[in-house]
Amino acid sequence: MSTPVKQTSATPLGRPHAGVGDRFRLWWNAQSRPAQWAFGVPFILFIALVPILNIPVLTTVGTNFGAVMAQFGMIALIAIGLNVVVGQAGLLDLGYVGFYAVGAYTVALLTSPDSPWNQTGEGNWLSQDWAWLAVLPVAVCITAISGLLLGSPTLRLRGDYLAIVTLGFGEIVRLLADNLGEITGGGRGLSQVAYPQLGQTEANPGGLFSAGNVAGRINSGVWWFWLSLVLIMVVLLFVGNLERSRVGRAWVAIREDEDAAEIMGVPTFKFKLWAFTIGAAIGGLSGALYAGQVQFVTPTNFNVINSVLFLCAVVLGGQGNKLGVILGAFIIVYLPNFFLGRTDLFGIPINGNEIANYRYLFFGLALMVLMIFRPQGLLPARQKLLTYGRQLYVAARRTAKRQHGDAGTGDQHGTTGAEEVSR
Amino acid sequence: MSSLLSVGALADGSWLAVPAISFNIEALGDRFWSLTIEGLAYGSIYALVAVGYTLVYGVLRLINFAHSEIFMLGMFGQYAVLMLLGFSPSGNAYAEGAVMTIVYLGIAMIGGMLISGGAAVGLERVAYRPLRKRNAPSLVFLITAIGASFVIQEFVHFVLPALTDGELGGVNAQQPIRLVEQKEQFTIFGASVTNVTLIIIGSALVLALATDMFVNRTKFGRGIRAVAQDPTTATLMGISRERIIMLTFLIGGVLAGAAALLYTLRVPNGIIYSGGFILGIKAFCAAVLGGIGNLRGALLGGLILGVMENYGQILFGTAWRDVVAFALLILILMFRPTGILGETLGRARA
Numbered sequence: 001m002s003t004p005v006k007q008t009s010a011t012p013l014g015r016p017h018a019g020v021g022d023r024f025r026l027w028w029n030a031q032s033r034p035a036q037w038a039f040g041v042p043f044i045l046f047i048a049l050v051p052i053l054n055i056p057v058l059t060t061v062g063t064n065f066g067a068v069m070a071q072f073g074m075i076a077l078i079a080i081g082l083n084v085v086v087g088q089a090g091l092l093d094l095g096y097v098g099f100y101a102v103g104a105y106t107v108a109l110l111t112s113p114d115s116p117w118n119q120t121g122e123g124n125w126l127s128q129d130w131a132w133l134a135v136l137p138v139a140v141c142i143t144a145i146s147g148l149l150l151g152s153p154t155l156r157l158r159g160d161y162l163a164i165v166t167l168g169f170g171e172i173v174r175l176l177a178d179n180l181g182e183i184t185g186g187g188r189g190l191s192q193v194a195y196p197q198l199g200q201t202e203a204n205p206g207g208l209f210s211a212g213n214v215a216g217r218i219n220s221g222v223w224w225f226w227l228s229l230v231l232i233m234v235v236l237l238f239v240g241n242l243e244r245s246r247v248g249r250a251w252v253a254i255r256e257d258e259d260a261a262e263i264m265g266v267p268t269f270k271f272k273l274w275a276f277t278i279g280a281a282i283g284g285l286s287g288a289l290y291a292g293q294v295q296f297v298t299p300t301n302f303n304v305i306n307s308v309l310f311l312c313a314v315v316l317g318g319q320g321n322k323l324g325v326i327l328g329a330f331i332i333v334y335l336p337n338f339f340l341g342r343t344d345l346f347g348i349p350i351n352g353n354e355i356a357n358y359r360y361l362f363f364g365l366a367l368m369v370l371m372i373f374r375p376q377g378l379l380p381a382r383q384k385l386l387t388y389g390r391q392l393y394v395a396a397r398r399t400a401k402r403q404h405g406d407a408g409t410g411d412q413h414g415t416t417g418a419e420e421v422s423r
Numbered sequence: 424m425s426s427l428l429s430v431g432a433l434a435d436g437s438w439l440a441v442p443a444i445s446f447n448i449e450a451l452g453d454r455f456w457s458l459t460i461e462g463l464a465y466g467s468i469y470a471l472v473a474v475g476y477t478l479v480y481g482v483l484r485l486i487n488f489a490h491s492e493i494f495m496l497g498m499f500g501q502y503a504v505l506m507l508l509g510f511s512p513s514g515n516a517y518a519e520g521a522v523m524t525i526v527y528l529g530i531a532m533i534g535g536m537l538i539s540g541g542a543a544v545g546l547e548r549v550a551y552r553p554l555r556k557r558n559a560p561s562l563v564f565l566i567t568a569i570g571a572s573f574v575i576q577e578f579v580h581f582v583l584p585a586l587t588d589g590e591l592g593g594v595n596a597q598q599p600i601r602l603v604e605q606k607e608q609f610t611i612f613g614a615s616v617t618n619v620t621l622i623i624i625g626s627a628l629v630l631a632l633a634t635d636m637f638v639n640r641t642k643f644g645r646g647i648r649a650v651a652q653d654p655t656t657a658t659l660m661g662i663s664r665e666r667i668i669m670l671t672f673l674i675g676g677v678l679a680g681a682a683a684l685l686y687t688l689r690v691p692n693g694i695i696y697s698g699g700f701i702l703g704i705k706a707f708c709a710a711v712l713g714g715i716g717n718l719r720g721a722l723l724g725g726l727i728l729g730v731m732e733n734y735g736q737i738l739f740g741t742a743w744r745d746v747v748a749f750a751l752l753i754l755i756l757m758f759r760p761t762g763i764l765g766e767t768l769g770r771a772r773a
Contacts, residue, residue, distance in 0.1 A: 363573055375557075
C-alpha cells in the first residue's frame with residue numbers, strides 16, 4: 001500500500017500564528033488576478049534576466065551561468081512533470097529518466113546524421129531535414145505513448161511494486177540505448193542533433209541556439225533558458241488547469257486513498273494512466289530540449305541515479321507544489337555549480353571544487369535531514385478546495401475584514417467564507 | 424549491417440532498419456548445465472541479499488533502498504579484515520593450504536557480516552527510527568533510504584580514502600585479494616563445478632536454512648513474524664517492536680555481509696563504491712519476484728533470477744543480462760502482482 005506524504009492539512013485561514021509562508025500565500029491568494037499579474041510578470045522577467053545581469057555572488061564562476069540556467073530550465077520541466085506523477089497522483093516513479101531518454105533519443109534519431117532512421121534521402125519522409133521544432137511535438141507524442149505503454153500493464157501494481165517496476169523500466173531504456181548499437185550508436189551516442197536555427201550571422205554561423213554560440217553574455221545557454229522558461233509557463237498553465245479540473249481532483253483522491261477513491265466512483269486506473277502519460281510527455285519535452293541543447297545524446301546521461309536526483313528535486317522543493325518543485329530543481333542544479341571553481345565566499349576561503357565533488361553526499365544528507373524535520377519539502381503544498389479555492393480565499397478575507405470592522409455589532413456577520421461560497 | 428532485419432520498404436525503396444535480436448538457442452542447449460550451476464551461484468548471492476529486503480519490508484513495509492550499500496560496505500569490510508590480517512592487495516591468500524584458506528574465509532566472512540550488520544543497525548538508528556517516532560508515511564522512508572544510500576556511497580567514494588590514506592575506497596575498485604584459487608572439483612552432466620561455486624552455493628544454502636529456521640522456529644523469529652503480522656497486537660503481547668526491528672535489520676545486514684564475501688569470491692574486481700547498486704536492485708527484484716515480505720519467496724526469487732538471467736545472457740548476449748532480469752520482473756508482476764509465493768511473512772503458523 002502506498003501511503004503518500006500527508007500534506008499539512010488545514011488552510012491557515014484566520015489562524016493567528018500562521019508562518020511567513022502562510023501569510024504570504026494568504027495575501028497572494030487574496031489579490032485580484034490583475035494584481036497577481038502585476039507582481040508576477042516583473043518577477044518572471046527578473047528571473048529571465050538573472051543569467052545576463054551578472055549579479056556578483058549569484059553568478060557561477062566555474063561554469064557558464066547561462067548553461068547552468070539552461071540546465072535548470074530543463075530539470076525544472078522534469079520536476080513539474082514528475083510532480084504530476086509523484087506529487088499529485090501519488091505514484092512513485094523511480095524510472096522517470098527513461099521518459100527523458102525517450103524524448104531525447106526521438107529527437108536525435110530523427111535529426112542526427114548518425115541515425116539510421118533518417119536516411120531516406122532529400123525530400124522524403126524520415127530524411128535529415130526535420131527541424132528541431134517539428135520534431136518536438138513528435139518527441140512529446142512518442143514519449144506520451146511510451147508512458148501509456150509502460151503504464152497500462154504496470155499501473156495495476158501498487159506503491160512499492162510500481163516503484164521497482166518503473167526503476168526497471170528506466171534501466172531497460174538506458175540499456176536498450178546502449179545495446180542497440182546499430183540504431184542508437186551505442187556508447188558513442190548520436191551527435192549533431194538539430195537545434196532551432198535562428199539568428200545566423202557571419203560571426204555566429206550556427207545561430208543563437210547553437211552550442212557554438214558561447215561568446216558574449218547572451219550565449220546559447222541563455223537562449224535555451226529563455227526557451228525553457230516559455231515552455232515551463234505553458235506547461236504550468238496546462239498542469240495548473242488540469243489540477244483544478246475533475247482530473248486533478250481525481251488525482252488528489254487517488255493520492256490520499258486509492259481504495260476510497262475507487263469506492264467513491266473515481267476510475268482510478270484511468271486517471272493514474274492519465275497522470276503517467278502526461279508526466280511522461282512533459283519528461284519527453286524536457287528530453288527533447290536537452291538533446292537540442294547539447295546536440296549529442298549518449299546512454300550515460302540517462303543513468304538511474306538521475307531519476308533519483310529528479311525525485312530529490314521534487315521532494316526537496318515540496319511535492320504537489322509546482323513552484324516548490326521548480327525551487328527544488330534550481331537547488332539541485334545550481335548549488336553544485338555555485339561551488340564549482342569558487343575559492344572564496346564572502347571573504348572566507350573555501351575549496352569550491354571539493355564541495356561540488358561532494359554534492360551527492362550533501363544531497364543525501366540534506367534529504368535525510370529534511371525528511372526528519374520537514375518531510376513536506378521546502379515549499380509544502382497546502383490542501384485547499386481546488387475548484388473553489390480562489391473564491392473561498394477572497395470570500396474569507398472579505399468576511400474577516402468585515403468582522404474586524406464592526407466587531408462591536410456582535411456576531412450576525414460571522415458567516416465563514418465557506419458558507420458564503422456555498423450560498 | 425548484417426544483423427539488421429529490414430521491415431517494409433519506404434516510398435523510394437529504402438529500408439527502415441530495426442535490430443534483430445538473435446536467439447542463440449544452440450548455445451543454451453550446449454551449455455545448459457554449466458549455465459544453470461553458474462546461475463545458481465549468482466542466484467544464491469541475490470537470495471542472501473534479498474532476504475534483507477524482504478524481512479525489513481515484512482516488518483516495516485519499507486523498501487530499504489540503502490540495503491545495496493550495506494552489501495557494498497560488507498565487501499569493503501571483508502577486504503579491510505583481510506588487509507588487517509596482513510594480506511597485500513593483489514595478493515593471494517590460498518598459498519597456505521586448505522585449512523588456512525577455510526580459516527581466512529571464515530574470518531573474512533565474519534568481518535563482512537559484522538561491518539554490514541553493524542551498518543544496517545546503525546542506519547536503522549540514525550535514519551529510520553526518527554521517522555518512525557514521527558509516524559512518517561512510507562514515501563518519506565523511501566526517500567530517506569535513497570538519501571542514506573547516497574551518503575554511504577559517497578562516504579566510501581570520498582571520505583574513506585581520506586581516513587585510510589587511500590588504502591580503501593576512492594574512485595577505483597580495490598585490487599583483489601584472492602582467497603580461493605579457482606579449481607574444477609568435479610563435473611555434472613559435463614558441466615564443471617569449481618570450488619568457488621561450491622563454496623558460494625554451500626555457504627548460501629547453510630545461511631538460508633539457518634535464517635529460515637531462525638525466523639520460523641525460534642522465539643525471536645516468532646517475534647519477527649508477529650510484528651510483521653500486526654505490530655500493535657504484537658506490542659500488546661509483550662514484544663518489543665523496536666528490538667524486533669533492530670533484529671530484523673541485523674539479520675538482513677549480516678546476510679548481506681556474507682553475500683558480499685561470496686560475491687567477491689566470484690567477482691574479485693567488484694569492490695568499488697558503486698558496486699552495490701545494480702546488485703541491490705536485482706536482489707530487490709528477486710525479493711519482489713518471490714513475493715516481498717516472504718522469506719522463502721526471497722530465496723526462491725533469488726535463485727530463479729540468477730538462473731534465468733544467466734540463460735538470458737546466453738540467449739540474447741551478455742549485454743542483455745540486466746534487461747532480461749528487469750523484463751522478467753515486469754512480466755512476472757503483470758501476471759502475479761504479489762510475486763510467485765505471495766506476501767506471507769506475517770501469515771500465522773501453527
